[in-house]
Amino acid sequence: MCYRCHMVERADMRIEQLADGFELWVGDVAIVRHRAAEPAFFVGSGRPLVEMYRGNFAIEDRVDERLPLRHAEIAGNLVRLAVAAGLAPLLELRVEPGGLALNAAGPALNRFWLRVLADAGERLWGGGEQMSYFDMAGRRFPLWTSEPGVGRDKSTQLTWQADVTGKSGGDYWNTNYPQPTYVSSRRYALHVETDAYAAFDFRDPDFHEIEAWAVPARIEAWAAPSFVGLVEQLSARFGRQPRLPxxxxxxxxxxxxxxxxxxxxxxxxxxxxxxxxxxxxxxxxxxxxxxxxxxxxxxxxxxxxxxxxxxxxxxxxxxxxxxxxxxxxxYLAADGVQFVEAAERGYLALRQDSDDIYLVDFGEFDCGVVDxxxxxxxxxxxxxxxxxxxxxxxxxxxxxxxxxxxxxxxxxxxxxxxxxxxxxxxxxxxxxxxxxxxxxxxxxxxxxxxxxxxxxxxxxxxxxxxxxxxxxxxxxxxxxxxxxxxxxxxxxxxxxxxxxxxxxxxxxxxxxxxxxxxxxxxxxxxxxxxxxxxxxxxxxxxxxxxxxxxxxxxxxxxxxxxxxxxxxxxxxxxxxxxGLPLQRPLFLHFEEDAACYPVETAYLYGPDLLVAPVIEPGAERWQVYLPAGADWIHLWSHEAHSGGQVLDVESPIGSPPVFWRAGSVHEALFAGLASI
Incomplete structure (x- = not known):
């Protein structure tokens, strides 16, 4: 099997008209179904309530209005959506190569919701860098860059102490790196092109609801026959890093x-x-x-x-x-030399209500924001x-x-x-x-x-x-x-x-x-x-x-x-x-093995190594799932094991659960690691 793929040609988004609405497809995957009785698009207005304390944010929304856009007028690749027939359109959709361009009726519409079709048992990954749950299905994920929090678990004393002393306990969805992009087990990916506060809500069995505190410029989607192909397309879209030195x-x-x-x-x-x-x-x-x-x-x-x-x-x-x-x-410390230099040049952000430099409290010292x-x-x-x-x-x-x-x-x-x-x-x-x-x-x-x-x-x-x-x-x-x-x-x-x-x-x-x-x-x-x-x-x-x-x-x-x-x-x-990452979920190369999909604390390191770190204290043994479709060699004992089984393996400190794929061209290198 070859794991170096060639770039998969991107599947265009297309619209298919229904008797009472329309569907949006990417490749052979239907992602949106909009009907008058069950609208997929909503717009509205709201007012954010935001409190920041040392990089931790408490955010609420006062939604003044949420309007379902039930009426659709379709002309080719153009869709105009209104609350009802005879009323002015509030949202215009234009199907373009690779995505859907959106245009709202005016700036007063600063809230947007989209319902995407969901399947029973569907898994969803991405959302930037999610630390608590790799599979996001069944949960809501606000997308706002912030301190992730200390403990990030409201049931623990550590999180409680962090909350009461510094508003810094965090929760499962808090992350330094959110991104309004997800990959579905239906083999499509969706991205919301917005810089606004957003959220992915995957709790409803019938639809995924996307929320943004501004009407997005675009909704982009990709489809591919394999997850490897999807990753290639996403990395091409967002940019690829230079080779590590x-x-x-x-x-x-x-x-x-x-x-x-x-x-x-x-x-x-x-x-x-x-x-x-x-x-x-x-x-x-x-x-x-x-x-x-x-x-x-x-x-x-x-x-x-x-x-x-x-x-x-x-x-x-x-x-x-x-x-x-x-x-x-x-940031530049207010008591530092470079702060003075930046201030003299007018390079620091200002307060909204004056021409004073905006100072941010970082915990017992203040800093200016380089603009x-x-x-x-x-x-x-x-x-x-x-x-x-x-x-x-x-x-x-x-x-x-x-x-x-x-x-x-x-x-x-x-x-x-x-x-x-x-x-x-x-x-x-x-x-x-x-x-x-x-x-x-x-x-x-x-x-x-x-x-x-x-x-x-x-x-x-x-x-x-x-x-x-x-x-x-x-x-x-x-x-x-x-x-x-x-x-x-x-x-x-x-x-x-x-x-x-x-x-x-x-x-x-x-x-x-x-x-x-x-x-x-x-x-x-x-x-x-x-x-x-x-x-x-x-x-x-x-x-x-x-x-x-x-x-x-x-x-x-x-x-x-x-x-x-x-x-x-x-x-x-x-x-x-x-664009393939070095650390990969097991299903990336073993798509036909359903047992690979729930695994989120083990990974393939490239195609030929399987790493299952011991992440609990006091563990001398560790259970590892070996993907079906390959035989696996234990790195330390050189014992061979067939795939498609959960292996209970001795894992003392110094011998973490690592396996290589039998037949790898790197077998000699891997075999020598045990003697180091």
């Missing part, structure tokens, strides 16, 4: 934020036998200590006091084949901050953090309402970074990674990271969420995904265990990029180099990760050519 897949990026001591500690990793490709010091700009923990000083330049002689240190690492990475985000809708401000940040202070200084990569914090009541240079700029802000932020990298001719070499996203972030961001998981095994905010995040975002054209080894958020006494770090390291070894993080409270938590056993285990996993580089390099080439 060889240095990023050839070893681990060790995250340390200990000032100049970070260099000495790195030597401990090397001495333990770790394959190190990068040193990531997010505190390269200096620290600010708050009640949340050790945070950074948001003035984006090397802090000589914390990292004396950093430029020389970076050069010395480079001579050894180790890259240096830092950190940046799109990227001002082309000069975007160019200034790309050149002055990322270009000169980072790339020219010697950095080979960075975390491009935040992007989801844009206040909705801010006044921007382009005059667009903050409610419509909030969601696309991460994509704009990604472009600023990508433009800076391209200006130095380092696309495909310098590597930045982001957690925030929206439609089109794929075209600019070369690598996602899963965000700020809690330092635990919890169902909705722990280690397992990063697998669901990789699978959901991967179907929408994000080929590369990774996470903070050991998690990040440590609050209310929740701290890392050695077991968690080791299990996370095992999973990370079988992802495109392997990167550690010390977390928000490094002094309260176990670090990798704080326990000899944990360090030795991590070092071995880095060697396994590095040994896989030839296989991963081929997957990166395939991603450039086809």
């Amino acid at each position: 060889d240095w990023a897949i050839g070893g681990a990026i060790v995250g340390l934020k200990d000032g100049e001591r970070s260099f000495d500690r790195l030597e401990g990793f090397v001495a333990a036998g770790a394959e190190v490709s990068g040193l990531w010091c997010e505190d390269w700009v200096g620290l600010r200590v708050t009640s949340f923990g050790k945070r950074l000083f948001w003035d984006w330049k090397a802090n000589e006091a914390r990292y004396p002689g950093l430029r020389g240190r970076i050069a010395a690492l480079a001579a050894r084949g180790i890259r240096f990475l830092g950190y940046v985000n799109p 990227f809708t001002n082309p000069d401000a975007a160019k200034w940040f790309a050149e002055r901050i990322i270009g000169q202070e980072m790339l020219d200084f010697g950095l080979s990569g960075w975390m491009a953090d935040f992007g989801e914090y844009l206040p909705v009541d801010v006044r921007l240079s382009n005059g667009v309402d903050g409610m419509l700029m909030h969601n696309p802000w991460p994509t704009i932020w990604a472009k600023v970074n990508a433009d800076a990298v391209a200006s130095r001719g380092r696309t495909g070499d310098a590597l930045f990674f982001m957690r925030a996203g929206w439609t089109g972030v794929q075209a600019h961001c070369p690598l996602l990271w899963a965000g700020d998981q809690s330092v635990d095994f919890s169902r909705h905010d722990g280690i397992g969420t990063v697998i669901r995040g990789a699978l959901s975002s991967g179907l929408l054209g994000n080929a590369y995904h990774h996470s903070d080894i050991g998690g990040y958020t440590s609050l209310f006494g929740n701290v890392r265990t050695a077991e968690l770090i080791m299990r996370w390291s095992e999973m990370a070894a079988f992802t495109p990029v392997m990167r550690s993080h010390e977390g928000n409270r490094p002094d309260d938590n176990l670090q990798i180099d704080g326990d000899p056993q944990v360090l030795a285990h991590f070092a071995r996993m880095t060697r396994i990760h590095a040994a896989l580089a030839p296989y991963v390099a081929g997957l990166c080439d395939e991603a450039v050519a086809t």
Whole structure:
């Protein structure tokens, strides 16, 4: 079987008239049926109620009017919809290649609902990066970029504590990266071209309801005979990342934020036998200590006091084949030098009610918002901050953090309402970074990674990271969420995904265990990029180099990760050519095996490896479903097993459940991993 597909020709959307309405089809899939008695299109008006507190949003809608558009007048590919015959049309639909263009009667209509046909047992994936549920069927998913929350489970004490202390508990649908696109098990995909607050409601057995707080410009749809074909088309639509650089897949990026001591500690990793490709010091700009923990000083330049002689240190690492990475985000601390520079140039967003600079509370310090809708401000940040202070200084990569914090009541240079700029802000932020990298001719070499996203972030961001998981095994905010995040975002054209080894958020006494770090390291070894993080409270938590056993285990996993580089390099080439993600749901290559569809915490790593990370504490055995249609070889014992069965496999720390497909051309490489 060949897993490198050629681009599937896109199926056009078409309209078929009914006696009392019409249907919309894409390929051989009917997606909308509109009848006078059962209308699919609704418009209306409403008023948003939005409260933001440090990146967490409480959003309500006051719907003033919701009008079913029962009457349809059809002329070829044009449909005019009205509340009733004889009344003026309120919505015009025009069927165009690949989609449906929409035009509302006037700006007062700022609410839109569409009902899409549903099938019994249908599964639905996508929605951006969904962390709690890979299959979205049966639930409602608001689509608004925000902090995902701490705990993300209203039944837990951790979430309750986060809610009452900082309005930051979150829920299952909260995500840094939403996107109004989904893939159906009926082998079609649908995208809503809007920047407004939106929601996918998959709770009704008869229809899926799409909601947007503005009439979308377009509804796009794709159909293909295979899911691989759908992913190819979606990645072509939204953009494909450049190939990951060889240095990023050839070893681990060790995250340390200990000032100049970070260099000495790195030597401990090397001495333990770790394959190190990068040193990531997010505190390269200096620290600010708050009640949340050790945070950074948001003035984006090397802090000589914390990292004396950093430029020389970076050069010395480079001579050894180790890259240096830092950190940046799109805000400037009000007590920093760059804030003053940006303010003097008029590059900061303003308040709506005055010409004062809009200051955002980030938790015991305030920051200005660089107004990227001002082309000069975007160019200034790309050149002055990322270009000169980072790339020219010697950095080979960075975390491009935040992007989801844009206040909705801010006044921007382009005059667009903050409610419509909030969601696309991460994509704009990604472009600023990508433009800076391209200006130095380092696309495909310098590597930045982001957690925030929206439609089109794929075209600019070369690598996602899963965000700020809690330092635990919890169902909705722990280690397992990063697998669901990789699978959901991967179907929408994000080929590369990774996470903070050991998690990040440590609050209310929740701290890392050695077991968690080791299990996370095992999973990370079988992802495109392997990167550690010390977390928000490094002094309260176990670090990798704080326990000899944990360090030795991590070092071995880095060697396994590095040994896989030839296989991963081929997957990166395939991603450039086809858009296929490196981490894939089992059904992507085993569509005829119904048992693959419910699996959401195991994945295919390319076509030839099956990875089922242990994501519960205390587990010495783990159940793994092996897809039918292939035989599978256990990575550590080399025992062969037939597909189509659930295998209960011994999974002690150091031997996570991993299998390779019998007959793989990479069999010799895989067979050698057990001896590392």
